[in-house]
Amino acid sequence: MRFPNLGLSFLALVIATASTPISFNIKAAPGELRVLAQTPQARKAEAERLLQQGYQEYKTSQFEAALQSWQQALSIYREIKDRQGEGWALGNLGNAYYSLGDYPKAIEYAQQFLAIAREIKDRQGEGAALGNLGLAYYSLGDYPKAIDYHQQSLALAQEIKDRESEGIALLNLGTAYYSLGDYPKAIDYQQQSLAIARSIQDRESEGKALGSLGLAYRSLGDYPKAIEYLQKSLALARSIQDRQSEGIALGSLGTAYYFLGDYPKAIDYHQQSLAIKREIQDRRGEGNSLGGLGVAYISLGDYKQAIDYLQQSLALARSIQDRQGEGNSLLSLGAAYYSLGDYPKAIDYYQQSLAIKREIQDREGEGISLGGLGLAYHSLGDYPKAIDYQQQSLAIARSIQDRQGEGKALGNLGAAYIFLGDYKQAIDYLQQRLALARSIQDRQGEGKALGNLGLAYLSLGDNKQAINYLQQVLALARSIQDRQSEGQTLNNLGIAYYKQGNLTLAETTLIAGIKVYESLRGRDLKDNEKVSIFETQRSIYRLLQQVLIAQNKTDAALEISERGRGRAFVELLASRLSTNPKEQFPAPPNITEIKQIAKSQNATVVEYSIIYDYFKIQDKQEFKESELYIWVIKPNGEVTFRKADLKPLWQKENTTLAQLVTNSRESIGVRGRGITVTYNPNPTKVKQRFQKLHELLINPIADLLPKNPDERVTFIPQSSLFLVPFAALQDEQGKYLIEKHTILTAPAIQVLDLTHKQRQKVSGNQALVMGNPIMPSVAPKIGEAPQQLPDLPGALTEAKEIAQLLNTKAITGKDATKAAFIQRLPQARFIHLATHGLLDDFKGLGVPGAVALAPDGKDDGLLTANEILDLKINAELVVLSACDTAQGKLTGDGVIGLSRVLISAGAPSVIVTLWSIPDSPSALLMGEFYRQLQKNPDKAQALRQAMLTTMKQHPSPSNWAAFTLIGEAK
Secondary structure (H helix, E strand, C coil): CCCCCCCCHHHHHHHHHHHHHHHHHHHHHHHHHCCCCCCHCCCCCCHHHHHHHHHHHHCCHHHCCCCHHHHHHHHHHCCCCCHHHHHHHHHHHHHHHHHHCCCHHHHHHCCCCCCCCHCCHHHHHHHHHHHHHHHHHHCCHHHHHHHHHHHHHHHHHHHHHCCCHHHHHHHHHHHHHHHCHHHHHHHHHHHHHHHHHHCCCCCHHHHHHHHHHHHHHHHCCHHHHHHHCCCCCHHHHCCCCCHHHHHHHHHHHHHHHHCCCHHHHHHHHHHHHHHHHCCCCCHHHHHHHHHHHHHHHHCCCCCCHHHHHHHHHHHHHCCCCCCHHHHHHHHHHHHHHHHHCHHHHHHHHHHHHHHHHCCCHHHHHHHHHHHHHHHHHCCCCCHHHHHHHHHHHHHHHCCCCCCHHHHHHHHHHHHHHHHHHCCCHHHHHHHHHHHHHHCCCCHHHHHHHHHHHHHHHHHHHCHHHHHHHHHHHHHHHHCCCCCCHHHHHHHHHHHHHHHHHHHHHHHHHHHHHHHHHHHHHCCCCHHHHHHHHCCCCCHHHHHHHHHHHHHHHHHHCCCCCCCCHHHHHHHHHHHHHCCCCCCCCCCCCCCHHHHHHHHCCCCEEEEEEEEEEEECCCCEEEEEEEEEEEECCCCCCCEEEEEEEEEHHHHCCCCCCHHHHHHHHHHHCCCCCCCCCCCCCCCCHHHHHHHHHHHCHHHHHHHHCCCCCEEEEECCHHHHHHHHHHCCCCCCCCEEHHHHCCCCCCCCCCHHHHHHHHHHHCCCCCEEEEEEEECCCCCCCCCCCCCCCCCCCCHEEEEHHHHHCCCCCCEEEEEEEEEHHHHHHHHEEEEEEECCCCCCCCCCCCCHHHECCCCCCCCCCEHHHHHCCCCCCCCCCECCCCCCCCCCEECEEEEEEEHHHHCCCCCCCCEEEEEECCCCHHHHHHHHHHHHHHHHCHHHHHHHHHHHHHHHHHHHHCCCEEEEEECCCC
């Protein structure tokens, strides 16, 4: 599936580069106007002053103000019958309307300018008018007409030997041919423009030509040459202190690195560009830079940051009535929500963008908006509507000879037909896409066409043909240094080799792909950005496990399973533990190190990996759960591999493992703490579902688990398995797992090694207990009015009892503030919080979750996950006796939520809840836990005994199975 065209900032940069005549007209006019004998000198001077004032206003994107100044100048020129001045004022008014996105009016004024220039034989003015008409038709998507006007402008400039205007006309012709997809011709014109600029020592135009060449080579897929030209453009702009050109060059470099997949560097350049544009008050350019940043953050998966930048860009475009910029911002917002999977909101933004593009007659933008709508409906599974929109996009691209847009539409049509299972039609469209990309030397488009052809033949089961196409993509991706495409292609080639039965080649190919992917997860990325990028890469680790298991390389498969989980978490923990910021992050553990970790934990470690595969269902290839891989590592270092077949779940029972987990939780009526919910759990269904989970997760390895119930078992879940209440799983006799084993969990084996090291650094010696604070107010959803969270009287009782056990005083009510928590945190060895826990990233900070504390007038009372990450926890145990605190965003890196940030902040052991336990059993269980802990420092054993005690009074698992210990037992 093709991703929508996100190069919106690039489109704006082309316009900025090509709009040189705007400044040229305004600068040249005042110096060349003749003062007529019958013209009062004062009126003439006032008109020229207004002309220059409008120019200054225009430079700072005050287009409406510039319009007023130039209208006043026009009135004076007409009043004093100064036809040359009238012409230049009309030309500049056309430029203002051009910048406001009103291209028909821009053309109207440029035509008036042209008529006057020809009437008075102002050849320079005639050339400028022709050039501006070319720019207006270019923005309307009428490239042939744009080229015609620029050719006329070029011929005239050559005739009157105006070398500067000749260079500008050549540059604009290059831009027009660029949009037609004729990159060689575009480069030829831009090279001619560059030669002229150098011959007349016009350093500003030289910089613009270098920048345009950079953009052309970028579209040819020659990123090194593109960056080389853009760096020259940047250096030149800085040498002549041309801040506007410097900002444009920086933005173009940001776009080039974006297409290379180096998003951190793209963001750095766009940030530099943004700073300059704000400094010189280039409001339109500022909007472009904000848009470029938004698009880069989309690719990093930081959608909150992306949307924030794009909303700023949108607001700015609306404030200066930049309709083109407004449409581009809406289009990028559509792409952001598309990436988030919020397809209805994406469609809304695409529709708004489409309306604006049609209103300003921006045919290219209209086509891109239609393509975005097609992609959104494709993702909703509405392939007929997706195809309809892509067909409309294709028709527009062909009507305006937008070869790049035509190629994208053809590619998206091919992808839609792959999903429909119509491979013949898909291949036909993709072959057209391939031929077109090659004809315009669109290397990136060629690679996407070849890649999708490979996937189409893979779906047909023609592995040989699929491999042929994918090998071509790989060679191309490497030649243009497109690392992202290289990684994806190695992944797909690995699938093809695996399906072909060539396991050795599949293994080496997938290992190479993993190395490419890992090179894209730079150390400079934020934690949430690493998590997001890994989400797009996790399938290759699963596939390599399949290939290794097929070769009976079970230990190597375990190493890959570890390598493919918790990497961002491991790096975050390692960075917190390290005293040397330059220290290398730990490599994924090898089999020897995995055995050593199990030994140091003195626990039997059980690691799960959910494997998916492609299955032919009703003539279509569908991605479904295949098997559950399970490794058991005993404390003596013995490693055993087992597996469970997941296919019967969807083949016979019409469900999935994730749905089974959800249904099992719902069957025991789990509810939110402090919220009354009426439910009638069906004991038969409860038993059936928890026994089914036991059958899948425990039965295959039951003989490998310790017989002594006091010996620890540490489960390493994956995806939906993080939500499994392992303690409540039942065997065939109805016996709960907690009755037979002492249970802990962790997101990865390597995380256990790091929490063990954290345990050695514990320095607190007091207890910190908080319960039932005066509740803060929280908006149920973004944009809705905040509502106060409900009171938790049971949490008050719980906090007081536990404080007494720990020889401290509970902090409750209005005193349980964030400030009080932070003040007592450094001395705390045990931290117990009995309050509401929130799961969502309701503040849009990138990390979901918050603990509800009392507002104190200085803050809202919400201790967010982001704030916890900035704290230093010296405690050996943090207990969150609150709502669903073990939950959060499920990713390949584990659960992104409160438990993760507490461990990252320094806590080696965390107890959290998978759901909310009613007040009475919660207080009983927690009280018993601390009583047991005073007898025995093993937290896992203390929690087990507390569960067994609570179970006697409150038999339903909903009352005792929610608590889970993550990290260290002692």
